[in-house]
Amino acid sequence: MLLKIVKRDFQRNKMITLGLFIFIMLSSLLTASSAHVVMELTHSLDNLLVKSNAPHFVQMHAGPIDNEAIANFAAANSIVKEQQTVEMLSLDGSQVTLGSSMKTEANSVMDIGFVKQNLQFDFLLNLDNEIIQVSEGEIAVPIYYMKQKNLHVGDQVSLSKGQFQTSFTIVDFVRDVQMNxxxxxxxxxxxxxxxxxALKSEFREIEYLIEFQLTDLSKLSEFHNAYQASNLPNKGPAIDLPLLKTLNSLTDGVIAVVILLVSLLLILIAILCLRFTMLATIEEDYREIGVMKAIGIAQPDIKKIYLAKYFVLAILAAIGGYLLSLIAMKWFTANISLYLGAAPNSVLQHAVPLLAVSLIVGIVVLFCRLVLRRFNRITAVDALRTGASPAPPSSTSILSLSKRRLLPVNVFLGLKDVYGRFKMFGILLFVILVGLLIIIVPVNFMHTLQSPQFISYMGVGQSDIRIDLQQTANVDQRFEKMIASLEEDNDVVKLSPLVTSRFKVLGSDGAWESINVESGDFSIFPLSYMDGASPATAGEIALSDLNAKDLNKQVGDTVQLLIGDKEQNLTVSGIYQDITNGGRTAKARLPYNEESVLWYVVALDVKPGVSVRDKMDQYAEAFYPAKITHLEDYLAQTLGNTIKQLKLVVLLAIVISIAIIALITSLFLKMLLAKDAAQLTVMRSIGFKNSDIRIQYLGRILLVSAIGILIGILTTGTIGQGLVKALGSFMGASNIQLVVQPVTAYLIIPAAVMTIVAITTFVTTLSMNKSRIAEQIGK
Known part of the structure; x- marks a missing residue:
């Protein structure tokens, strides 16, 4: 009997059941996919670290080097397991041509380095995670360029410098644990x-990677401080294993979090969808439930009839979602497989997604049991007498039909009903609000990453052009000549020379640590500060967000720096966000430390009407081998891969959200029509047409939708902003402000949602027919 009842219920509500099945399946699909991404990311990264035999600490250095001093330091330090110094030839982008392109990499933001395979650790791997071996005339190219330039095995890489020219044949692509x-x-x-x-004799600019592996990773911070406290080479950034892990997992980690957030919101809406379905079914079966109670069927058995349907539905949908996730995960994890490699399969990689899907089934069953408590209020007498659940008392005396003035009757009655039963309509309002959030938050986050304003989260002010000088012979003299030349350039409106050098700072634990401080005038191209302002005097310093947390400092606190041989107290003037150099930088108006200069930078703006591209070409020739960067290009080249993947997630979120809103609106109306069946009969009997009733329902739903959309837009600035801040905190920018495109966020998306709701309402209310009304009259 139970099977017959369940089968009949499936046949009677095929579309509703199918819709509910689809959304539980989508919830399972996204949840399992998110779990797959996290597990794949974790296992692939761990596998890459093992296969490459990753270094634990790397100090980059440009300039002369004392290998003997480094070897003595390593030998004297008991926690050093291995040490090697890697030579990397630094080539200017204008000297490199990739593939069939006729253009050099002069405008690339990337620093290009040529190396040979390492012997002890930090191995450079191919796409099969095997140690790369190349023969003479062959080259292995970073995966980044394979994607950016669409390179293939057999393509050429050409180098030129003056009269010297050579080319190499691409035989493989590099998976680099440090620079992926x-x-x-x-x-x-x-x-x-x-x-x-051979190249070393032509391209003489060498940067060194001084690499260490330790016996005890728990002492990594202690080792870091010990190295910085020594007089060993340190003219360059230092990175460690935790930072390597963060950088390698950042892009896909952000995408996994976004998918998980969408899936959680989808689960929430799916159970609301389930609630509407169950309530509509209970309303339709109210008399039958009364009959079953009257003939003596126990209430737990009646509940089992309804619970069985949704349990089977949830199981089948969850299995379907999981199986689809096995296909979809290739889509979501393609970037992980490319950049990190596919890790060997493990039990956890399948167990965790299965556990996540099982959790959804558990949530569905638990929620069904909560909804079915409504049976406790149903009595056989009331069910047989009325055939419908009693309407809740409403207080609508304020909205009297006789007092209406401007609104048409049908519109007024629809609004009056919303006011009288707002608690019930509030559920639909909540669904539309959440559905809107699922669309707007990812869209705004994508716009934020694409916005030129995002450059302020990279620790630099907005300018037209940025010129970088790395450590080379006579670099200080070249820097002075460049400044003089730019000051005489009539096309330059303003410029800001900045020099980054290394100082010692007293850490929160009382030990001296190294800190990279950029010196210059920061009022010319100001940053956006989380708190405070840029340093205005030589006695002030601004700290990046992560540095402020590491040093446990706030605006107004004192930071102790070792400048020359003297200790000097500087007041923290401001805290800014920076996702470059591990997010740990500082800015001050100090005389820079000539002995530990890391790099020189000039930021400048040109006059309106002057071609930025032409100026970049001019400066590239005049200041060779300086790196000339257009800051918008920098964003596109460094965050392009993240934005590309995010677009995929945004498109998926839009499609799912619109489908959810349409289905929930339809289910809500079906429940409402079943609940209002007797009332509709009365309205028809006193002369209301179906078109009149349809206008009333349309007015109700559109009013609720408009309120939901308005609250959703306002909520984007709080909940959405909070989610983006949480994501940004992983990168060293915990206060990213969402960049909103008003036309898209406040006009196009809300209009699309309202249109979907209106169409759904119109189509659903077409189901009102005379047979149903005649049936009610008969009752």
Missing amino acids: PSIVSSKRFVVSDADFT
């Missing part, structure tokens, strides 16, 4: 030992 992510602006090309020696 696009947000890392350095890339390593691998050539043979013989070719490296």
Whole structure:
């Protein structure tokens, strides 16, 4: 009997059941996919670290080097397991041409380095996570360029410098544990030992990677401080294993979090969808429930009839969602497989998504049991007498039909009903609000990443052009000549020379640590500060968000720096956000430390009407081998991969959200029509037409939708902003402000939602027919 009742229920509500099945399946699909991404990311990254034998600490250095001093330091330090110093030839982008392109990499934001394969650790891997070996005349190119330039095995890489020209054949692509992510602006090309020696005689700019592996990773911070406290080479950024893990997991980690948030919102809406379905079914079966109670069927058995349907539905939908996730995960994890490699399969990679899907089934069953408590209020007498649940008392005396003035009767009656039963309509309002959030928050986040304003989260002010000088011979003299030349350029409106050097700072634990401080006038191209302002005097310093947290400092606190041989107290003037150099930088108006200069930068704006591209070409020739960057290009090249993946998630969120809103609106109306069946009969009997009743329902739903959309737009600035801040905190920018495109967020998306709701309402209310009314009259 139970099976017959369940089968009949499926046949009677095929579309509703199918819709509910689809959304539980989508919830399972996204939840399982998110779990797949997290597990794949974790396992692939761990596998890459093992296969590459990743370094635990790396100090980059440009300039002369004392290998003997480094070896003595390593030998004297008991926690050093291995040490190697890697030579990397630094080439200017204008000297490199990739593939069939006729253009050089002069405008690339990436620093190009040529290396040979390492012998002890920090191995450069191919796409099969095997150690790359190349012969003379061959080259392995970073994966970043494979994607950006659509390169293939057999393509050429050409190098030129003056009269010297050579080319290499691409035989493989490099998976580099240090420099894989696009947000890392350095890339390593691998050539043979013989070719490296030959290139070294032509391209003399060498940067060193001083790498260490430790026996005890718990002492990594202690080792870091010990190295910085020594007089060993340190003219460059230092990175450690935790930072390597963060950088490699950043892009896909953000995408996984966004998918998970969408899936959680989808689960919430799916159970609301389930609630509407169950309530509509109970309303339709109210008399039958009364009959079953009257003939003596126990209430727990009646509940089992209804629970069985949704339990079977949830199980089948969850299985379907999980199976689809096995297909979809190739889509979501394609970037992980490319940049990190596919990790060997493990039990956890399948167990965790299965557990996540099982949790959804558990939530559905638990929610069904909560809804079915409504049976406790149904009595056989009331069900047989009325055939419908009693309407809740409403207080609508304020909205009297006799007092209406401007509104048409049908519109007024619809609004009056919303006011009288707002608690019930509030559920639909909540669904539309959440559905809108699912669309607007990812869209705004994508616009934020694409906005030129995002450059302020990289620790630099907005300018037309940025010129970088790395450590080379006579770099200080070249910097002075460049400044003089730019000051005489009539096309330049304003410029700001900045020099980054390394100082010692007293840490929160009382030990001296190294800190990179950028010196210059920061009022010319100001940053957006989380708190405070830029340093205005030589006695002030601004700290990046992560540095402020590490040093446990706030605006107004004192920071102790070692400047020369003297200790000097500086007041923290402001705290800013920075996602470059590990998010740990500082800015001050100090005389820079000439002995530990890391790099020189000039930011400048040109006059309106002057071609930025032409100026970049001019400066590239005049200040060679300086790196000339258009800041918008920097964003596109470093965050392009993240934005591309986010677009996919945004499109998925839009499609799912619109479908959810349409289905929930339809289910809500079906429940409402079943509940209002007797009332509709009365209205028809006193002369209301179906078109009149349809206008009333349309007015109700559109009013609720408008309120939901308005609250959703306002909520985007709070909940949405909070989610984006949480994501940004992983990158060192915990106060990212959403950039909103008003036309898209406040006009196009709300209009699309209102249109979907209106069409759904119109189509659903077409189901009102005379047979149903005659049936009610008969009752």
